[in-house]
Amino acid sequence: MTVNADAGPAATRAEPATGDVDRPEGVSGPVWLAAGTAAWFTGRATGSIAHRRPHQPRRLARVRAAVADLIGVSVDALHFMQQLHGAEVGVVDADTVSGAELRGVDALVTAEPDRALTVQVADCVPLLLGSSAGPVAAVHAGRRGVVASVVEASLEALDRLGASPQTLRAAIGPAIGGCCYEVPLALQRDVTDREPAADATTAWGTPSLHLPGAVAAILRRWGVEIVEDWLGCTRCDPSARWFSYRADHRAGRQAGIVVRHSEAA
Structure with a gap:
């Protein structure tokens, strides 16, 4: 099921980044999903991308502006x-209103260029999708979302926008691994x-879930090419590069971001 955003003026467009742009720490990318379509992942060193600490609005604004x-x-x-894990x-x-936050959704899709779709995570799987046909998607795939078929719903929404699964390329970002995502049997x-x-x-030998593997399996069944599959674990990464809710319930959020630039439209 899809939910349309509120109406409003179109987002202001900017030129793609050039070599003289200062690169924020902790950012991985670009991963090219199609001509002009790039996927990026931020990390702990970048700073939290989410409104998790209301008393730090200036810091959040700086992080978002730099990214x-x-x-x-x-x-x-x-x-x-x-x-909402749905x-x-x-x-x-x-x-869609410039910079709008869509409520009650766990995936965003667009056929518009220069709209940067953003998923916020701290153990759940950030999935970014791009197509040679143009449309892109950002998907929040946690345990409940995987069970509720959020990946499949996103693929169906992209298909309605003209991007069939066979035209898609996927980047699966940093998430908690089966090594650490312990759950009851x-x-x-x-x-x-x-x-x-x-x-x-x-x-340590107890039942767990490997959500990145689940997401990858779904994509392969649908015929989607996976070009990036981060194989580590946000909770036990030896360099602590990522926020992890399981490691620290006060953790911030890193982002997965996908955008198709107008030069490729």
């Missing part, structure tokens, strides 16, 4: 979600009944 500058859009072209998909179109079975590829065992 927008790097990827080549204006800061009001960054579109966020109020994520399977609703929000559509960002030409009338009954919960593991509930998830693996839906997606067997989620089955895993922790490093």
Whole structure:
């Protein structure tokens, strides 16, 4: 199911980043998903991209501005979600309010250039999709979202925008691995009944879930090419490069961002 955003003026467009732009720390990318379509992932060193600490609005504004500058859009072209661990998909179109945060969705899709779709995570899977046909998507794939079919719903929404699965390329970003995502056996079975590829065992021998593997399996069944699949774990990364809710419930959020620049439109 898709949810249309509120109407409003189109987002201001900016030129793609050039070599003289200062690169924020902790940013990975670009991963090219199609001509002119880039995926990026921020990290702990970048700073939290989310409104998790209301008393630090200036710091948040600086982080978002630096990231927008790097990827080549204006800061009001960054579109966020109020994520609920479901399977609703929000559509960002030409009338969507600049910088709008879509409420109650866990995926964003757009056929518009220069709209930077952003997913915020701290263990859940950030999935970014781009197509040679133009449309792009950012998907928040946590345990409940995977069970609710958020990945499949996103692929269906892209197909309606003219991007069939066979035209898509995917980047799977940093997430918690099966080594650390411990769950009760009954919960593991509930998830693996839906997606067997989620089955895993922790490093200490207890039932767990491997959500990146589940997302990858779904994409392959749909015929989507995976060009980036980060194989580490946000919780036990030896360099602590990522925010992890399981490691620290006060953790900030890193972002996965995808944008198709107008030069490729």
